[in-house]
Amino acid sequence: GIWELVLEFLMHPNHRLHETATCLINSYFSTSSKQLGLKESKSNQExxxxxxxxxLFAVASSLCxxxxxxxAGPNYTPCNTIVENLVFSICGLYSFAKHNCDQKLHEYWSSLAALDHMLILKxxxxxxxxxxxxxxICLGNENLEEDVASLLVVPLLKKLGDVVLQSPNLEQ
Incomplete structure (x- = not known):
């Protein structure tokens, strides 16, 4: 559908395409949060x-x-839209993980559709x-101590930390 295409445009090398996709997603997030009041949901289908x-993970990963x-440098400053989308998507992921904190990672993973598996792995x-x-890949072991946040939030925060540390504007 259209939103899968918008997600692909976030990773497109053409600056205008990923800028447009970023604006579309920002508009979607703004409208959705107003309509839903950011209600928390236990079920992935809701x-x-x-x-x-x-x-959300795909959007945040693409933006990272x-x-x-x-x-960020003298010729480029990330627009507020990218930052807003990152904050919204990472906060949404964290909220989901926190709300489902008693759910084991293997339970969460088995509840997802194949398309969601492919997206997360990609x-x-x-x-x-x-x-x-x-x-x-090793999720057959139901005794893993990993939780949903360690899968969806931690890699994003690590990547953002790397990006910030590599920024030419970082004062040392």
Whole structure:
């Protein structure tokens, strides 16, 4: 559908396409949060399309990669829209993980559709999150201590930390 295409445009090398996709997603997030009042939901099926955790993860991962590809510097400052989208998506993921804190990672993973599996694995790879990707591959072990936040939030925060540390504007 259209939103899958918008997600693809977030990673497109053409600056105008990913800028337009970023604005569309920002508008969607703004409208959705007003309509839903950011209600928390236990079921993955209760979320509108782009507010599903796998989609939020894809959006946040794409935006982290945009920031990495175009670090803040004298010729580029990330627009507020990128920052707003990152904050919204990471907060949404954290809220979902916190709300489902008693759910084991293997239970969460088995509740997802195949498309969600592919999205999460694709973007974990994009983030360079090898440990988290390997955890998913080994999910037959129900005794894993990993939680949903360690899968969806931690890799994003690590990547953002790397991006900030590599920023030319970082005062040392």
């Amino acid at each position: 979320f509108p399309l782009l507010l599903k955790p796998s989609r 990669c945009q920031l990495e590809a175009h670090p 973007f974990l790879e994009l983030l360079g999150a090898k440990k988290e990707k390997n955890v998913l």
